[in-house]
Amino acid sequence: MRAVRFVALGDSLTEGVGDPAGDGWRGWAALLAGGLAAKEVEFTNLALSGAQTRDVLERQTPAALELRPDIVAVVIGVNDTLRCTFDIHAVAERLDKVYADLTAQGATLLTACLPDPGSMWGLPGALSRPLARRGRAVNAVVHALSERYGAVHLHAAEGAWLTDREMWSADRLHPGERGHRQLAVRFHALLAPLGMATGTAPSPEPEFPPPTKKASLLWLATAGTAWVIRRCRDLLPQLLRLAVDEMRHRRRGTSARLDLSASAAVSAALAALQPPERPADAA
Numbered sequence: 001m002r003a004v005r006f007v008a009l010g011d012s013l014t015e016g017v018g019d020p021a022g023d024g025w026r027g028w029a030a031l032l033a034g035g036l037a038a039k040e041v042e043f044t045n046l047a048l049s050g051a052q053t054r055d056v057l058e059r060q061t062p063a064a065l066e067l068r069p070d071i072v073a074v075v076i077g078v079n080d081t082l083r084c085t086f087d088i089h090a091v092a093e094r095l096d097k098v099y100a101d102l103t104a105q106g107a108t109l110l111t112a113c114l115p116d117p118g119s120m121w122g123l124p125g126a127l128s129r130p131l132a133r134r135g136r137a138v139n140a141v142v143h144a145l146s147e148r149y150g151a152v153h154l155h156a157a158e159g160a161w162l163t164d165r166e167m168w169s170a171d172r173l174h175p176g177e178r179g180h181r182q183l184a185v186r187f188h189a190l191l192a193p194l195g196m197a198t199g200t201a202p203s204p205e206p207e208f209p210p211p212t213k214k215a216s217l218l219w220l221a222t223a224g225t226a227w228v229i230r231r232c233r234d235l236l237p238q239l240l241r242l243a244v245d246e247m248r249h250r251r252r253g254t255s256a257r258l259d260l261s262a263s264a265a266v267s268a269a270l271a272a273l274q275p276p277e278r279p280a281d282a283a
Contacts, residue, residue, distance in 0.1 A: 003037070003039070003040035003041055003042045004036050004037045004040070004041045004042070004070050004071065005041075005042045005044075005067060005068065005069045005070045005071070006029075006032075006033050006036055006041055006042070006043045006044075006069060006070065006071045006072070006073075007043075007044045007045075007046060007064045007067050007069040007071075007072045007073070008029035008043075008044070008045045008046065008047055008072075008073040008075075009046050009047060009056050009060040009061065009064055009072065009073065009074045009075075009076065009098075010047040010051060010056065010060075010073065010074065010075040010076045011047060011048065011049060011050060011051040011052075011075075011076055011078065011079050012047070012048075012049035012050065012051075012174060013027070013028075013047075013075060013078070013114070013174060013175070014027060014028070014029050014045065014047035014073065014075050015027060015045065015047040015048060015049050016028070016029070016030060016045070016047075016180065017049060017169075017174045018168075018169035018171075018174035018175050018176050018177070018179065018180065019031075019175070019176065019177045019180040020177075026180070027045075027180050028175070028180040028181070028182075028183035028184040028187070029043070029045055029047070029073055029184075030043065030045065031180060031181055031184035031202045032073075032183075032184040032187050032188055032197075032202060034199065034200075034202065035184070035188050035197055035199040035200055035201050035202050036071065036188075036191070036196070036197050036198070036199055037197075037198055037199050038198055038199050038200075041199075044064075044067055044069075046060045046063055046064060047060070047075075048060075050079060051076065051079060052076070052079045052080045052083065053076055053077060053080055053090070053091050053094040053095055053098075054090075054094060056074065056076050056094070056098055057094040057097055057098050061097075061098050061101055061102065064102065065101060065102070065105060068105060068107075069102075069105075069107045070107060070108065071107060071108045071110065071191075071196060072102050072107045072108070072109055072110065073109075073110040073111075073187075074095075074098055074099065074102070074109065074110070074111055075110075075111065075112045075114070076095075077091065077095075077114065077138040077139075077142065078114055078116075078117060078135075078138075078173075080134075080138065081116065081117070081131060081134035081135055081138060082117065082131075084237070084238040086134055088134075088137045088138070088141065088262075088265050088266055088269050089265070089268070089269040089272065091137075091138055091141060091269070092141045092145070092266075092269035092270060092272075092273060093269075093272075093273065095141060095142065095145050096145055096148075096273050096274075099111075099145055099146075099148070099149040099151070100149065100276060100277075103149045103150070103151075104277075108152060108191075108194075108196055109146075109149055109150070109151040109152065110151065110152050110153075110154070110187060110191075111142055111145075111146045111151040111152070111153045111154070112142075112153065112154040112155075112156045112183075113138075113139035113142050113143060113153075113154075113155060113156060113157040114135070114139070114156055114157055115135070115156070115157050115158075115162055116128075116131050116132045116134070116135025116136070116157075117131055117135075117173055118130075118131035118132055118135075119131075119132060119162075120162070120168075120172050120173050125246075126243040126244075126246045126247050126250075127239060127243050129246055129258075130239060130242035130243065130245075130246060131239070133258065133259065133262045134262075135157070136262070137262050137265065137266050139157055140263075140266045141266060141269065141270065144270050145270075148276060149276065152187070152190050152191060152194070152196075154183070154186055154187055154190060156183065156186070161179065161182055166178050167179035167182060176206075177206045177207070178204070178205075178206050181202055181203065181204050181205070181206065182204060184202040185201060185202050185203075185204050188201045188202060189201070245258075246258070
């Protein structure tokens with residue numbers, strides 16, 4: 001029996017940021033890989049810090065298709081919400097194409113919805129609400145397309161784990177080792193009843209002691225701060241404009257219009273997608 005092929009696509013979350021291992025990162029996908037089969041698993045992590053849906057479509061998906069995975073994880077979208085170029089129509093089109101191409105090869109697709117950065121960072125309401133609205137839009141698209149393509153979908157945008165400080169690294173955006181293990185455990189629990197995770201489930205307990213407070217602060221002041229600046233510098237001017245708009249609507253009591261507009265944009269983006277192609281024998 002050949003090895004199970006598992007390929008992971010995405011950004012820094014799937015790359016493993018927050019779960020150090022040697023000179024690099026490990027992360028939830030690598031932890032899950034160890035529990036997919038009792039025997040050999042061929043795991044390839046194509047995720048890259050800073051990736052957006054465009055990067056997954058244009059760079060990571062072609063590489064994944066060449067590997068012909070049995071199971072493929074696509075967890076992406078947060079970086080799109082942190083760009084001034086955010087466009088939910090483009091996000092929906094790209095994810096639809098990615099999901100379609102990967103499932104057309106017969107791969108089992110893993111997806112997840114995620115919390116928005118504004119709430120995790122504890123930003124003031126006028127700044128966090130626009131980001132939250134974008135996050136909800138991306139999650140709504142991921143929910144809908146996950147159902148369309150029969151994905152194994154993890155609801156990770158809510159729950160007690162979000163407020164458990166032990167789950168998160170110093171930057172409050174990436175999980176720490178315990179948080180990465182939580183994601184791996186939850187994905188394993190979804191796959192096991194389907195017969196797609198026959199190995200031992202990952203342990204939820206950390207293998208390594210958590211970073212000291214000094215080490216966490218040092219990382220946050222250097223690499224962590226640099227990460228945030230790189231991801232947000234082109235968003236900040238637009239985010240300030242969105243915050244002003246947010247406050248103006250709140251003074252007028254018309255904040256609901258912003259939510260309705262965002263929901264309408266999601267509906268329009270999904271409606272614009274072509275129906276998935278049916279297999280020839282199903283016609």
